[in-house]
Amino acid sequence: MKPMKLAALLTVIVTGGLLLFATSDLPDWGDPLSPANASDLSTYYIQDSRDVTEVPNLVTAVLADYRGYDTMFETVVIFVAGLGILSILGQGKCEEPLAQPVASEQNRERDMITIITCRLVVPIIQIFALYVIAHGHYSPGGGFQGGVMLGSSFILIALTSGLPDALKRMSQERAIFLAGLGVLIYAGTGLVCMALGRNFLDYEILHKLMGGTGVKARYDSMLIVEIGVAFTVMAIMFIIYAVLSSKGRMRGGL
Amino acid sequence: MSLMINIVSGALILVGLTFFLAAAVGIVRFPDFYTRMHAAGKGDTLSTILILLGVALYTVGDFSIETLLVAIKIMAIAVFIMVTSPTSTHALMQAGYDDGIKPFEKEKEDKKDSEDQPEV
Amino acid sequence: MELFFTLAGVGLFALMLPILYRLIVGPTAIDRIVAVNIIGTKTAVSLVIVGVIFEQVGMFVDFALAYALLNFIGSLAAARYFHRVRQEREANTNNASTT
Numbered sequence: 356m357k358p359m360k361l362a363a364l365l366t367v368i369v370t371g372g373l374l375l376f377a378t379s380d381l382p383d384w385g386d387p388l389s390p391a392n393a394s395d396l397s398t399y400y401i402q403d404s405r406d407v408t409e410v411p412n413l414v415t416a417v418l419a420d421y422r423g424y425d426t427m428f429e430t431v432v433i434f435v436a437g438l439g440i441l442s443i444l445g446q447g448k449c450e451e452p453l454a455q456p457v458a459s460e461q462n463r464e465r466d467m468i469t470i471i472t473c474r475l476v477v478p479i480i481q482i483f484a485l486y487v488i489a490h491g492h493y494s495p496g497g498g499f500q501g502g503v504m505l506g507s508s509f510i511l512i513a514l515t516s517g518l519p520d521a522l523k524r525m526s527q528e529r530a531i532f533l534a535g536l537g538v539l540i541y542a543g544t545g546l547v548c549m550a551l552g553r554n555f556l557d558y559e560i561l562h563k564l565m566g567g568t569g570v571k572a573r574y575d576s577m578l579i580v581e582i583g584v585a586f587t588v589m590a591i592m593f594i595i596y597a598v599l600s601s602k603g604r605m606r607g608g609l
Numbered sequence: 610m611s612l613m614i615n616i617v618s619g620a621l622i623l624v625g626l627t628f629f630l631a632a633a634v635g636i637v638r639f640p641d642f643y644t645r646m647h648a649a650g651k652g653d654t655l656s657t658i659l660i661l662l663g664v665a666l667y668t669v670g671d672f673s674i675e676t677l678l679v680a681i682k683i684m685a686i687a688v689f690i691m692v693t694s695p696t697s698t699h700a701l702m703q704a705g706y707d708d709g710i711k712p713f714e715k716e717k718e719d720k721k722d723s724e725d726q727p728e729v
Numbered sequence: 730m731e732l733f734f735t736l737a738g739v740g741l742f743a744l745m746l747p748i749l750y751r752l753i754v755g756p757t758a759i760d761r762i763v764a765v766n767i768i769g770t771k772t773a774v775s776l777v778i779v780g781v782i783f784e785q786v787g788m789f790v791d792f793a794l795a796y797a798l799l800n801f802i803g804s805l806a807a808a809r810y811f812h813r814v815r816q817e818r819e820a821n822t823n824n825a826s827t828t
Contacts, residue, residue, distance in 0.1 A: 622737050630744055636748055636751050636767070637748075642756075657770055664777050685794065686777070694770055697805055701766070703808070704811050705759040708759065
């Protein structure tokens, strides 16, 4: 083994050992008294968020309600990233035939096992993704995670049946439309709050439209916002895969 | 009753770990790619199903609607892995075959046999 | 019983080490992909066991299912990518030899 490689290995082992040693000083899992939870803000989240929003999962309440701006611009970042990849790498609609057809009929017959398995699995993945989105209030999950799963189900179709089949279900135009729709749902919720006379993304006032109490309105509008995030993440995930795997031609693919 | 469920689930997990041990030994010891895939595909899937079955049984030990739901979810993972793990093994095997990986043959002993045969 | 599950988790982790050996040594790239696939499947199982130890199975089961799912898609994608890189390399060498 070369001396440089040996030195690199030693460095990695020593650093990893130090990090493992340091984990013994970390606070216990879910400890409400750990230093990170000692500030006034964290104490407020831990003690009051359940009463104010009715959401048992603290993370979702902070993510979608208290820090709504942050999450909205994260969604916008994902949207802009997808558009950037599409506009830099994408070559629009390329009609000239490929030099070498990748997904031929011969390939299809050979891949029958994977294609049939994916027909079985894709609906399960999508239902599970919807569960993850809708269950974000009670367990870890929410728009980002569910959106990734929905996007990966389309990627699975593209991997097995070829990119053209996946683009038939989710064309480039439709994906961009859905990504924009997601951001629009999120920002629109905030704008409706403004129109009703409160601050941007202050969901409490929405009870005038949805009925029920203000607390219930906060609970429900978090779900609406998560659905918007899921739309954007799903569409952008698939767009990124389609562009990168086909080198921008949107044909062929892996 | 609860003790018996614990014993059965513990036994299932132990059997699953044994199968995983077999898969691990196979993956390290087998001579070529195809035989290693054989150990990986079968041993891995079976051990996963057995361990998850044991955990599901343990979860349903103190019976309520909630634990029943969790046990069904665990079995859903088992079914999912039962369907997908052989499929990915198949896809990887196909990729390796297209790559032109040669199956292992006992070259030296075959040569010896062919040299020995004329004399016999 | 909790001790048993802890030991089972440790055993599961210990049995991943020989597969890690195949991941590092593995003569071909496909061997490494197979090793990653197996470790991924077993990670889903160990997530469930961690859930039992933390008495939060309902939560960890969701992680495990998502992990198993992404692992499946990942290994399929790796297989496809490997296949295509091979095809393109062959096409390039053919072109180089004919011209």
